[in-house]
Amino acid sequence: MNAPLADYGLDSLYALAIVADIEDYLNISVDATIMWDHPTVAGLASALATQVAADQVATE
Amino acid sequence: MNPTPGLRRLARLEREFGDPFEPDNPLGFNRILAADEAEAMFGRGEQALAEFGLNAEFVPSRLGGRLDRLDDLVEIMRSVYRRDPCLGLGYGASSFIAGVNIWLAGSPQQQRFAADLLCSGRRIAVAYHELAHGNDMAETECRAGIEPGRITLNGRKEVVTNIQRSEAFVLFARTAAQPGARSHAQLLIDKAALDRSRFGYLPRFRTMGMRGVQLGGIEFRDCRVPESSLMGRPGYGLETALRSFQITRTTLVSMFCGVLDTGLRVALRHSTGRRLYGGPVVDMPHVRSVIAGAYADLLAADCFASVATRALHVLPGETAIYAQAVKFFVSKILIRAMDELSEVLGAHFYVRDGEAAIFQKLLRDIQPAGFGHAARAACQVSLLSQLPLLARRSWPEPGIVPDELFVAGMALPPLAFGDLVVSAAGREGLSGALTSGIAACRPGLLRPDVAEIAEHFAADHQLLTESCRDLDVAALGISADPRAYGLVTRYVRVLVASACFETWRRATATDHTTFTKDQRWLAAVLHRLRAAAGNRPRSLPPELADFLVEEAAHRLTSRRGLCLGLLPFDTHRFRSDGETPWRPPTSTRPSSSLGSSSALPRT
Numbered sequence: 001m002n003a004p005l006a007d008y009g010l011d012s013l014y015a016l017a018i019v020a021d022i023e024d025y026l027n028i029s030v031d032a033t034i035m036w037d038h039p040t041v042a043g044l045a046s047a048l049a050t051q052v053a054a055d056q057v058a059t060e
Numbered sequence: 061m062n063p064t065p066g067l068r069r070l071a072r073l074e075r076e077f078g079d080p081f082e083p084d085n086p087l088g089f090n091r092i093l094a095a096d097e098a099e100a101m102f103g104r105g106e107q108a109l110a111e112f113g114l115n116a117e118f119v120p121s122r123l124g125g126r127l128d129r130l131d132d133l134v135e136i137m138r139s140v141y142r143r144d145p146c147l148g149l150g151y152g153a154s155s156f157i158a159g160v161n162i163w164l165a166g167s168p169q170q171q172r173f174a175a176d177l178l179c180s181g182r183r184i185a186v187a188y189h190e191l192a193h194g195n196d197m198a199e200t201e202c203r204a205g206i207e208p209g210r211i212t213l214n215g216r217k218e219v220v221t222n223i224q225r226s227e228a229f230v231l232f233a234r235t236a237a238q239p240g241a242r243s244h245a246q247l248l249i250d251k252a253a254l255d256r257s258r259f260g261y262l263p264r265f266r267t268m269g270m271r272g273v274q275l276g277g278i279e280f281r282d283c284r285v286p287e288s289s290l291m292g293r294p295g296y297g298l299e300t301a302l303r304s305f306q307i308t309r310t311t312l313v314s315m316f317c318g319v320l321d322t323g324l325r326v327a328l329r330h331s332t333g334r335r336l337y338g339g340p341v342v343d344m345p346h347v348r349s350v351i352a353g354a355y356a357d358l359l360a361a362d363c364f365a366s367v368a369t370r371a372l373h374v375l376p377g378e379t380a381i382y383a384q385a386v387k388f389f390v391s392k393i394l395i396r397a398m399d400e401l402s403e404v405l406g407a408h409f410y411v412r413d414g415e416a417a418i419f420q421k422l423l424r425d426i427q428p429a430g431f432g433h434a435a436r437a438a439c440q441v442s443l444l445s446q447l448p449l450l451a452r453r454s455w456p457e458p459g460i461v462p463d464e465l466f467v468a469g470m471a472l473p474p475l476a477f478g479d480l481v482v483s484a485a486g487r488e489g490l491s492g493a494l495t496s497g498i499a500a501c502r503p504g505l506l507r508p509d510v511a512e513i514a515e516h517f518a519a520d521h522q523l524l525t526e527s528c529r530d531l532d533v534a535a536l537g538i539s540a541d542p543r544a545y546g547l548v549t550r551y552v553r554v555l556v557a558s559a560c561f562e563t564w565r566r567a568t569a570t571d572h573t574t575f576t577k578d579q580r581w582l583a584a585v586l587h588r589l590r591a592a593a594g595n596r597p598r599s600l601p602p603e604l605a606d607f608l609v610e611e612a613a614h615r616l617t618s619r620r621g622l623c624l625g626l627l628p629f630d631t632h633r634f635r636s637d638g639e640t641p642w643r644p645p646t647s648t649r650p651s652s653s654l655g656s657s658s659a660l661p662r663t
Contacts, residue, residue, distance in 0.1 A: 004239055012198050012241035012298060014537040016483040017445035021533055024452070032483035033299060036241040 001042040005035065012036065022048065028055050064469065066132025073112055073139050077105075079619070080143045080322075080418075081329070089418040092144045096421050097412070101272040105147045109140070115178040118156040120163055120475070123175035129472055130307065130369050134314045138623070142318030145425040149432075150273035153315065154221040157308045157433070158184035158230040161246055164477040165292040165300040170248045177227055184248075185226035187217040187278060188301070195438040197232065198241055198298060202280070204233035206294055211247070211287060213280035216262065223276045224261050227251060232301065235294040244297030247289040258283035269424030303480040306383040307372055309434055313390045314365035316429040319422050320358045320394050321622045326419045327351055327401045328609075328616055330408060333415075341404075342609070345602065350404050352605035353598060354397040355612050355622065356584035360556055361390045362623040363585070367465050367490070367559040373472040374464045376479040381446065381488045384439040385552045391429040391436055398423050443548045445536040449486030450551075451528035455521065459492025459558070466559075466566040468576075468624065491551065494518050494558035497565050505568075507579055509601075510561075513586040517557040520593070524551055553589050560585045563624070576624050578644060580607045607644075 005015070015035040023030055030051055031037070038044040080088045087108055095102035117133055119125020127133060133156075141148040155178055162174045162184075174184060193199040202215030213233065223229060228250050236243035262277030292300055328351060331342040341347055368382040402409035402423060408416040409423065430436050464470050495518045498511070506514070528547060536544060560582055567576040575581065584604045591598040600608070615622055 006198075006239040011196075011538060013302075013442045014445050014533075015241065017449060017533050017536070019483070020449045020453070020486055032481065032485055033241070036299070039238075039240040039242070 002040050004039050005041065005044075006039060010035075015039075026052060028052055064129060064132055066126070066129055066136065067469075069112075069117075069126065070132070070136045070139055073136060076108060076112060077139070077143060081325070087143070089143070093412075093417055093421060095144075096146070096271050099266070099271045101150055101274065102144055102147055105144055106151050109147060109151050110181045113179070113181065114140070114152050115155055115181055115183070118152070118159040119175045119178050123163075123171055124179055125175060128474070130311055130372055130475060131366060131468070131472075134311050134366070134369055137311075137315040138318035138321070138621075140318070141315045142322045144272075145316070145319055145422070146270050146272040148315055148318075149270060149428070150221060153312055154186055155184050155226075157304075157312075158186040158228075160304040160307050160477075161186070161230050161300060162248060162291065164304045164480070165246060165296070166248060167288075167291070169288070170291060173250070174228070174248065182228075183222050183226040185220055185223045185229035187220045187223060187229050188232040189217060189219050190215075191218045195435050197301060198239070198244070200232060200234050200244060202231070202233045204231070204235050204245060204247060204285075204290075206235055206287075206290070209287060211285050211289060213259075213283040213285060216277060216279040218262060218277040219265050219275050220277055222274055223278050225274060229278075230291075232297055235297070241298045242295040244301075245294045246291040246297050246300055247285065248291055249285055249289050253286065254283060269421075269427050271424075299482050302380070302482045304477075305434065306376075306379045306480050307477075309383040309387045309439070310365065310368045310372060310379065312433055313387050313394075313429050314362070314369060316391070316394050316426055317358060317362050317365065317623055319426045319429075320354065320361070320397050323398050323401050323419060323422055324351065324355055324358065324612060324622055325616055326416050327354070327404045328612055330416050331404055332613070345605075346599075347404050348602075348609050349599040349605050350400050351612065352584065352600050352608040353588060354401050355608045356581070356588045356600065356604075357393045357397040358622060359581055359624060360560060360585045360588065361393050363563050364556045364559045365390050366468070366624065367563065370465045370472060371490075372480075373475050374462055375489070376476060377481055378484050378488045378490075380481060380484040381443070381450070382490065382555070384443050385555050387434055388436050388439040388443070388548070389552050389556055395426055395430055398426055440545055440548050441538060441540065443551070444540055444544060445533060446484070446486065447524075447528040447536065447547055447551065448531045448533055450488055450491075451525045451531075453486035454488050455492060455525040455528075457489075457492060458496045459489040459494070460496070461489045461493045461562065463566055465490075466563045490558050490562075491521055491554045492558075493562050494521065494554065497558065497562050501565065507583055510579060510583050510586060513590045514557065514561055516590060516593070517554050517586075520550060521554045524554070550593070553593055557586060557589055573643060575611065580604055581611075584608055 016032050019030060019032055019034055028051055034047060035044060038047040077087045078085045082088050083090055086104055091104060092102050116125045117136055118127060120127045137148055159174060162170055177184060190200060202217055205212040231247045231249055233245060233247060234243055235245045259278060259280045262279060265275040331347050332340055334341045365386050368386045371382050372379050405416055405419060409419050412420055464472055498514050498518055564582040567574060570577060584600050587600055590596050612622060
């Protein structure tokens with residue numbers, strides 16, 4: 001969970017491409033570089049949770 | 061349409077350098093070749109570029125330079141590259157790469173410093189490369205240790221143009237140990253501020269082509285630089301690089317079109333002046349076909365790169381895609397066209413003396429188009445992981461793209477460095493524009509071959525949409541199945557077909573006769589693209605081959621460039637309305653204008 005995703009062979013350009021899958025799956029809009037800023041599974045999950053919560057507040 | 065100030069400067073540069081084929085021209089090929097034999101930069105040429113103020117072309121006009129339009133910059137640089145690519149890269153382009161990083165991420169003070177250096181004719185090197193890591197920039201080892209009040213450099217940079225004779229350089233360095241994309245920064249370093257005992261230069265790297273270019277290296281040993289050297293926030297270096305490279309990847313490879321321009325001239329002059337088997341070599345159908353094919357390839361490269369260059373002004377949110385596609389496509393087609401032209405020259409492409417000697421130099425000098433700055437394969441794989449996104453988000457929609465992309469000389473929005481984004485996030489309108497472009501043509505307008513081939517690529521775009529939509533992005537990284545790479549090749553062909561088709565279609569709206577409006581160049585380009593897509597001959601139908609050979613010969617005698625750009629080299633013919641008078645070549649029969657040796661300069 002706290003290992004850098006780069007250790008799994010996730011290079012920086014590829015990380016940009018995955019972001020769209022995340023957007024489509026969660027139906028939210030996130031920064032293209034979110035996985036650069038949060039390069040571990042735990043960090044990414046927490047950043048996405050914050051984003052989803054913020055979007056919910058915004059739409060309420 | 062008025063000639064832009066940039067095109068007026070191009071005319072001045074052409075006038076000052078004169079006809080490079082002229083044997084006694086002190087700035088011509090004979091002198092350029094002598095410098096190449098000595099593995100030296102062409103000194104007289106550097107002096108002439110300094111007098112012209114070439115480095116000011118890289119500086120935005122708001123900072124006192126001359127850079128307003130990237131397409132003008134490319135035209136000016138093609139004029140340098142068509143003479144001596146070493147001058148293009150070794151005098152100019154490396155400062156341009158450094159500059160773009162600074163205009164994008166530098167502080168106002170750093171931008172002022174860099175603008176003043178370049179406008180006074182001095183150089184800024186760009187120290188990104190480390191031999192051990194190639195295009196894998198995230199692995200950069202050269203370190204910038206940041207502590208309060210000071211930065212300490214350690215490590216080395218290798219194969220860096222002009223590192224030793226520049227006044228300053230942009231350094232790409234590691235600022236944090238952890239892997240990933242937030243561990244780097246650029247620094248702008250004034251060499252005057254460095255402690256000479258804390259760094260050293262590496263020996264020059266010798267090369268097969270671009271022999272005069274001074275490729276060196278630098279090694280730092282606890283070398284202190286001021287905190288103010290840092291450009292932007294630490295950690296954002298890779299992002300800055302990927303954004304600024306969209307400008308430089310697109311434009312630098314486009315400059316190499318000037319090399320094929322000269323290659324075509326050499327082949328035409330040679331095959332016109334030489335008689336074999338009872339007639340001029342240029343009358344042999346196969347020779348005509350090779351020359352015409354290379355010319356069609358030049359037009360495809362020029363057109364696609366020019367559209368992508370204007371996109372940097374018009375659609376900066378999409379150029380993360382186009383820049384990679386241009387680098388991937390244009391480098392290969394230019395290099396291959398030069399290879400094919402070498403067959404027309406026979407042994408003369410191999411000979412280092414005589415009328416055709418510049419060809420062997422250009423054949424070597426063009427090679428870095430395929431790997432310099434970024435390798436073709438790296439661009440290809442970076443597009444690969446974008447395919448599912450593009451197929452879901454953009455390709456099913458009709459592409460709507462503004463006229464400014466396709467019409468040379470139209471007013472462009474100012475270049476906004478800040479609008480370049482690290483990822484296009486699957487948004488791109490050019491490929492889909494082909495389908496809407498075909499639909500917008502009135503019945504009967506398209507030649508049958510143009511219609512058939514354009515439909516083929518529009519249909520392939522649909523097939524690509526279906527086959528890429530559900531691709532597993534996890535299988536499209538560096539370890540992707542090599543067979544998947546072919547999807548990128550097919551996609552890029554659709555982009556090129558669309559760029560050329562739409563450029564031609566926009567030209568049909570003009571009243572006067574222009575080359576760009578003539579459907580035959582488009583037909584020739586599409587034939588070549590279609591052949592590359594499989595199961596078609598690469599040689600053009602004789603009607604199209606004759607058209608292009610006659611056109612190239614006409615431009616040679618009237619001293620005009622071979623690309624779609626409008627400017628004649630001979631500035632006396634440069635009319636104030638910016639358009640060169642053009643009429644279609646009158647004959648399509650071989651040897652009509654080429655058979656008599658008086659039609660062309662003697663070779």
